[in-house]
Amino acid sequence: xxxxxxxxxxxxxxxxxxxxxxxxxxxxxxxxxxxxxxxxxxxxxxxxxxxxxxxxxxxxxxxxxxxxxxxxxxxxxxxxxxxxxxxxxxxxxxxxxxx
Numbered sequence: 046x047x048x049x050x051x052x053x054x055x056x057x058x059x060x061x062x063x064x065x066x067x068x069x070x071x072x073x074x075x076x077x078x079x080x081x082x083x084x085x086x087x088x089x090x091x092x093x094x095x096x097x098x099x100x101x102x103x104x105x106x107x108x109x110x111x112x113x114x115x116x117x118x119x120x121x122x123x124x125x126x127x128x129x130x131x132x133x134x135x136x137x138x139x140x141x142x143x144x
Contacts, residue, residue: 054089055083058140059126071131073138079106079125085128096136103128 056076064074077086083102090099104127107122131137 048101049078049081049085051085051089054078054085055093066126069131071135071137073129073131075127075129077104077125077127079089079123081125081127086129090129090138094138094140097138098132098135100130100132100135102130110144 054077056078059073059074059076064072067074073090074091075086081089083104086102086104087099090097104125106125107123109123111120112121
């Protein structure tokens, strides 16, 4: 597979009740590329959002669920979440403003 570029790493932000509560602690949750590592996620956040300085990255990988349609079985796509904590002197991420 080709190398993952920083703009391919972050797919979309995850908006849940828990992630909204963690935003007060400067922790943001994103859905990321399943093969991206923590270093790539950190680099992507710092390049995409001006003034963001990443303190730590925690990742959660989930395998696809087994689904059934009639007699055939299949799997949904695997996903990966990243919880990104910013430093105290970092700017907040503007995509989450006003939510």
